[in-house]
Amino acid sequence: MQIYHRHRVCHRHFSEEFRVTLPSRTGIRANAYPTLFLSESQLIYKDVNGNNENINLNNLPSCSSAVNVISPNKEVLQEEQQSQCSIKETPRKARKSYGGIIRKFGSSRQTYLSDEVKDIYKKVVTSYKHITRNKRLVASFKSRFANISSSLRAELLKNLFEHVNKPTVDFFFSQLANQPKTPKSRRFTIQEKVFAIALLKSSGKTYKLLSKIFAFPSKSTCLALLRQIPMRAGLNEQIFLSLKSAVQNMSISGRSCIVMFDEMSLAPNLQYNIKEDCIDGLENTGSYKRAAIADYVNVFMVKGLFRKWKQPVSFTYSKGPIKSTLLKHLIVKVIGKCQEIGLKVLCTVCDQGSANQAAINSLLSQSRSCSEFQVNGEKIIPLYDIPHLFKGIRNNLLKKNLYIKLDNKLNIAKWEHIIDLYYIDRDAPMRICPRLTEQHVIPGKINKMKVKICTQVFSYTVASHLVTFSKWKDNLPNDAERCLFG
Known part of the structure; x- marks a missing residue:
C-alpha cells in the first residue's frame, strides 16, 4: 500500500520484529508493514520487493479507521472525523538546504565537487547538524532552567513573606518594579510615597544616601504630596483623626501626654494661595480672620510622656504677640480635643512670656488653685520649661x-x-x-x-x-x- 507523506501510522500496529532497538537509532525497519490491530477489510499491500499479498486486517480499533490507504482496486477509507487515536496529521518538515555551503566551495551542486571537497563538505554538514542540535538542546535546557528557577523563586518568596511584615513585602515589590527603570519612568503608590516622606523627615542626609542605593521617590515628589495636605490655621481635624486611630492601639501609659505651646516672630509677608483661593499671611486663628498682616505664629504640640512621640496639632497667626484671652481659649480647646480622642493630658509646658503667664494665671484663678486647673473635670498641672526658669x-x-x-x-x-x-x-x-x-x-x-x-x-x-x-x-x-x- 502507498501512504501519504503527510500522515503517520501509530507504532502499536507494528510488531517487535520490525522495530529497530540500536543505541544510536530507534524506529522501524525499511520493509516494515502494519500487522497488528487491523480491520477485517482485505486491502492490497505492496511491499518493498514488489510482491502483492492479501492481509486480513483484524481487530482494528475505531481509532485506526483514519489511516489513508490507496490501493489499485480500493477507494481510500476516510473516517477522520471519528478518529481519536494517535495517528495524527502533521505538516511535512521543511528539508534543510545546504546550498550556501556548496556555493562557498565554488560550485552550485554537490555532484560537481571533487572527492576531497565532498569529504570536507560532508564534515561541514555534519558539524552544522551537531551545532543545530546542540542549540536546540541549549534552548531546551534554558527553558527548563527558567521554569525551575521561577518555581523555586515563587516558593522562596512565599516562605519569605510568611516571616516578614506587610511594609517589608511592599518595599520588596516596589524595588523589583522600579529599580530596572530610569528615575523618570518610576511610579510609586501613595503608601510608598508616605514611607519615603517618613524617611525624608527623619533625616534628609540619610534619605539622600538611601536614594543612591534603592529606588525611592525624589525629594520634589515627596514635597509635592505634602503640599496636597490641607494645612489651615486652627485645630487640624485630619491630624486628630489620625491620632485617634493611633491612640486606640496604645496602652494607658502610652496615652499619657503633655501639651506644649510657644510662639515665635515671623517676617511679614503676603502670598496668594492658588489652591485655597485665599491670601496667606493675614491674622488667622482658624475661627476668624482679620485684615492685618501677621508677624507672630503660635504653635501647639502634643508629646508623649512614656513613649517617644510628638505631633503638632494647631497653629495660629497674629499681629503682635497673641492675646492672653485668645491663648486661654486655645489651651482649653486643644486639651478638650485631646481628651476627646482618648489621650490623657497631665500637664502643660510653656515659657514665661507675659501672655503665657496671664493665660495660666487666669485658668488657675478659675479653678481656685495655685498649682493646677481643670478641663472637663480632669486636673492639669501648668509647668514652665526649665531653660526659661x-x-x-x-x-x-x-x-x-x-x-x-x-x-x-x-x-x-x-x-x-x-x-x-x-x-x-x-x-x-x-x-x-x-x-x-x-x-x-x-x-x-x-x-x-x-x-x-x-x-x-x-x-x-x-x-x-x-x-x-x-x-x-x-x-x-x-x-x-x-x-x-x-
Missing part, C-alpha cells in the same frame, strides 16, 4: 538681690559676687574657670536668649570656686559662700 533667675539677679535664710541667718546673693569671681580668676596666672568670659557675667554683654550662657554660669564649677574664693581674705565677702547655684 534658668534665664528668669539670671535676669532677676541682674537687677535684684536674692535673700536666703539659712541656719536662722539671713544671707544675700548678688550678681556682683559672680562679677568679682570673674575678675579674680581672670587676673590669676592659672585660671580656674577658663570658660567664664565677659559674655557670661557683664550685664551689657550677656546674650540673654542663649540658655547655654546662663547654665554655664550656674554650673557646679563656678559654684564650688565661688565658695572657695569667699574664704580667702580680701577677695569676696563671706555672704558669697551662700550663693550656691550648682
